[in-house]
Amino acid sequence: MWIEALIAVTMASALVVFVAPNKVAAKLSFALSLLPLAGSLWMYSTYEASGNALLAGSELAFETQFRWVTAGPYGLNWHVGLDGISMPLVALTTVLTSLALLASWTPIDERQSQFYGLMLFLEASLLGVFSALDFFLWFVFWEMVLVPMYVLIGVWGGPRRKYAAIKMFVYTNIASLVMFIGFIALVFGLGDSVTTLDMPAIAQALRAGELGSLGPVGADALRTAAFVAMFAGFAVKVPVVPFHTWLPDAHVEAPTPVSIMLAGVLLKMGTYALLRFNFTMLPDVAQQNAQIIALFAVVSVIYGAMLALAQSDLKRIVAYSSVSSMGYVILGLVAYTLYGMGGATFQMVAHGLISGLMFMAVGVIYNTTHTRMVSDMSGLASKMPITVAVLVAGAFGYMGLPLMAGFAAELFIFLGSFGAFAGSVWFTAAAMFGIVVVAGYLLFAMQRTLFGTFEVETDYEVGPAAFHDVAPLVVLILLVILLGVDPNIFYTMIQDAVNPLVPAAGGGV
């Protein structure tokens, strides 16, 4: 019942904070967010499980399953549990939420109790997404994420927040429906062989080839169509070029803590779902179309990096770089090797930490200087040394400097995808070139903003940031380095869950 407790405590905290007075909301929400944080760390330390949550023969941690609603031949189950893929993401969610709450103290200056309440509600929904193993339950949490996100961007965002919030809502909600139709088509195609929406049951039935035809649509066509529908649905969330246009708008308009959650955790929902649904349930379709999927991945990497290079707004630079980084994840997944899939999962966590760090650092700079334009500032390093040091370290992490989390992740992905399928050499090589562009735009931006003589076009006093602004940055950079130095903290766990998916290891199709 630990997962239920985790979600329930977070949800209850959200309610408490929502009705609390504005004055205490910030500190209260942070204090309450330490509960799920401690809970997830405790769960992590006692984690005992093996195998992949969706495949037979695996043992899950903290699993509970019971019949929720009985409806004729179909029933709904409450089924939650964690494996090596979801455990790190649950931990990531709780860590980032607490830090994001801390990072909200300075920028959020109105309607605090509502803001912090919604942030905690968002956390609860995200925990549900990563732990639910019944499709229906999962979908409930999946859609529930949108509601607080919509309000968070729409109310506390920048000047074009209404446009950004609605664009985000419409894009991702339509994507969810497309995905829903694709998945439900699979369930109906399975006919009587599954009687629940239990994800493990469906995954195993699909992998065993029990899919029949649905009306005039044959089994093979149904597989492909459902794969495409689900891929399209999740690709918007990731986001994959060309479905990415909602992301920069949402990022730029969102307040800093919301950007942290968006880049750090929400984008992972997309790749997590791709891994769970497309790549676990229909591995043969994924492998047959590996080149097409890899093309999407590589285009996202290069195009995202190119777009980032062209930006003059620090936050936009970081936003587009997310498109690029998430492209690596897709490339790792489609490789279907232990390193590729493991690296992709590792990259989800690593990118969560690093992008959270970058958005937070940009937010701190913005709070101080009230501008984000690269051309408006230079020489910040002399005025806010700690912030700048962390930002530089984070950027190095983004570029994949050794002994940082990003390096481990990208190395694994490239090792895994190189030679994994026909033409993968070229795709990998092209993706690796993305690193060069990343290093280019990050160094270029930093050189112009952070170093040189101090000059900022603003009416505000520029000085060192407050302690509660810098503290989360330091925590994050320490985590990034920790994961880079000792990837095994998560990697053995991840490997154990990914291994059964890999054909060469005997677990494939």
Add this chain to the structure above:
Amino acid sequence: MAYQLPTWMSLGPTLALAVTGLLLLVLDSITPDRTDRGLLAGTAALGSLVAVGLAGWYLLAGTGEEPIRLYQNSLVVDTMALFFAFVFASVTTLVVVASYDYMRDHSYQAEYYALVLLAATGMTLMAAANSLAVVFVSLELSSLPSFALVAILKRNRGSVEAGLKYFLIGALSSAIFVYGVSLVYGVTGSLLLPEIASSVGGTDLTGVLGIGVLMILGGFAYKTASVPFHFWAPEAYEGAPAPVSAFLSSASKAAGFAAAFRVFTVAFPVDQLVTGATAGVDWVLAAQVLAVVTMTLGNFAAATQDEVKRMLAYSSIGHAGYVLIGLAALTGGDDQLVLAGGMAHLLVYGFMNTGAFLFIALTEYWSVGRYFEDFNGLATQAPFACAVMTVLLFNLAGLPVGGGFMSKYFLFGAAVGAGFWWLAAVGAINSALSLYYYSRVVKAMWIEEPSGDFDIESKPAGLYAALVAAAVVTVLVLPGFGPVWQYATDAAAALVA
């Protein structure tokens, strides 16, 4: 020591409502000049709560598992009758509690509460009616007080006009309905639903029967605000005091469906009239056309409204279209799930829609204004009420923040299971469209800058309590959908199994 209650006690919820309604009139006539408002509202709330309690108790105790037939079989108390009695009594309680604040400065306090309770009495009877005569009488018993309730703000032109319009269309529809009943009686020689069923199969007068059945369907279309008898609804809901709108659009509509479900499944069985050997009256086809047209028209009209209350009125027409799937996807085979889907949706809808209209009552109480723009920035002043409204609206739209998602999912899923995937598809598309206009309200409340200069100081306790209760139940139905679905399937089984 176990003892058996007398069988007439199975009408407990109905009796509780009726007695309370009459008691209110007595209380008022003792001291007509200075009747205590709190006493009246308290009595009404208590009476409807007793009805809720009795209905809930009977459901839990399984009273309706073996249908109890009363008065020569013209009333039948089964799980379905109790299920709907629970819905009506719950909505009545919410409306009564909310009315305490809303009706503060209006005259005719006692009459108002009495009318609400008597209308609710008629609704519970509709759900239990097993004879076309009783259906008609109870339909009138629930309609006549409603006309007066809509027009109760008698110095408000909108209210009076709405009442008149509602009354005229109601009278016309009643005439159509009762003429249909007479035709059916002429063909079958009976008014009792089971007896009609046993003689419709062998009749030669298929044409007369068909016209009769269609006219009866028309009568129900009026009561449920379905196309083509829907046009009174936006006017009446808009003009009526908001708690009355809540009452009409939730309880009254559900009553229409309750009676329609029973009449059409018991008296005009699909396997005789539609798919059987002597098939000739395809009322399922008519229901399909009604369902598709009703949900599409309701949703599109809702999307083009400028006023929030009218938007909710049209959206409630859209919801009537969803519930009509319960009739439109009947096949004569295993129909239990489809009917149960319709009933479960009515239960959830009873709470979420009542809640939404009660929020409108709250804004009317605050004189916020009627248009979407008037709601701009309301969340800065009343964040709690706006959060509750947001939950209710997203529920109505079918986002999974509460039972609204579950009931729609099961309703559409049952339709697909029965082979009517296209009905489910039209429903799902409409449901996706509805997110547009529901989120307009959310956007106005939370995201837009305040345009009006409203200052909300008073926090009416009754309205708040009812609003919160409605939202809490709506949300709790998401984890607690199991028992709801269980009772809904039991209720459906009483009709078709």
